[in-house]
């Protein structure tokens with residue numbers, strides 16, 4: 481795949497679907513931004529404005545366009561232990577780098593680009609902060625992100641050998657930090673939040689080497705469409721190409737290939753039942769909005785037949801994978817993964833179902849000991865967040881083995 485510039489987001493997106501990444505990077509297709517991303521961007525912009533002194537906190541609070549952000553911004557200020565030293569930091573710092581690690585003034589010539597939410601040299605340690613708007617209880621470490629940010633920061637501060645990377649979750653509030661110590665140019669020791677250590681070594685800066693290797697890997701990989709759970713949940717919303725340009729829609733099973741081409745509006749006369757079903761199905765798939773009750777019925781039969789076939793083949797593949805190991809599609813792998821999931825007592829499950837269902841919130845609130853009036857006052861997003869928090873805090877962690885895409889970190893542990 482052609483890739484002019486490496487960034488953390490390219491890396492993350494490429495891991496999910498190289499074809500989609502290629503569309504955005506090389507074919508000028510604009511990325512559709514989800515609600516969660518809009519919230520995050522507004523929080524970041526306003527926090528940077530008031531922390532850098534461009535605007536007062538009051539001004540920033542008045543500029544909020546998404547109500548939740550005002551609360552998060554207040555928390556980001558109130559819970560920031562560096563607030564009194566906020567002017568010692570750079571905010572939304574863009575670091576543009578050449579492949580040999582030189583910091584460039586002209587970002588258009590760079591091959592590696594990193595944007596840090598906040599960076600500053602504080603008491604002999606380069607503090608790098610990633611501000612997160614996650615719902616409390618859903619914090620997640622991303623070692624690739626940490627390593628990339630520290631590698632870029634090291635190029636900006638080549639004389640420093642101690643770098644602290646922290647995720648700052650103002651809504652929790654919580655700060656989780658890793659200390660990166662360059663013992664030599666080629667050896668970095670990372671001390672995690674619980675004191676655990678990890679050592680990276682290479683014949684050059686190991687964190688920078690990972691970026692170079694990854695860029696080469698991406699450039700050498702075909703941008704194939706890679707389906708997965710992310711198709712329906714791409715950072716909180718379905719992929720913009722799902723049913724709308726994703727080539728997987730053209731790679732339909734043979735059963736659909738010989739469907740007669742019929743112009744819209746559909747004339748199904750003369751076709752047998754099977755042909756009618758698949759003709760209706762394919763025409764809706766192609767975006768034909770001329771739908772009659774007959775066409776809807778036929779197309780739904782197509783959906784049901786295809787779903788049944790998908791389930792049958794999926795079952796065979798699961799069974800095959802349990803004996804033969806993960807199945808690769810492009811850069812991703814599918815297999816059985818054992819994870820810790822919240823185990824919920826049955827009454828709490830019922831309560832949460834009632835929260836999500838219509839009209840059951842009073843009983844649900846009683847069951848989980850929340851005042852009904854406070855539930856009633858919640859906005860839609862807070863309501864969802866509350867459910868997430870309840871699920872998280874009331875759940876016991878239980879092991880569950882599920883068929884899913886194998887996360888990168890587990891694949892590394894498996895040696896895959």
Ligand code: SF4
Pocket residue numbers: 496497499500705706707708710711719720721722723726727728
């Ligand atoms: S729908 Fe899935 S496979 Fe298709 S482009 Fe989107 S993420 Fe890739």
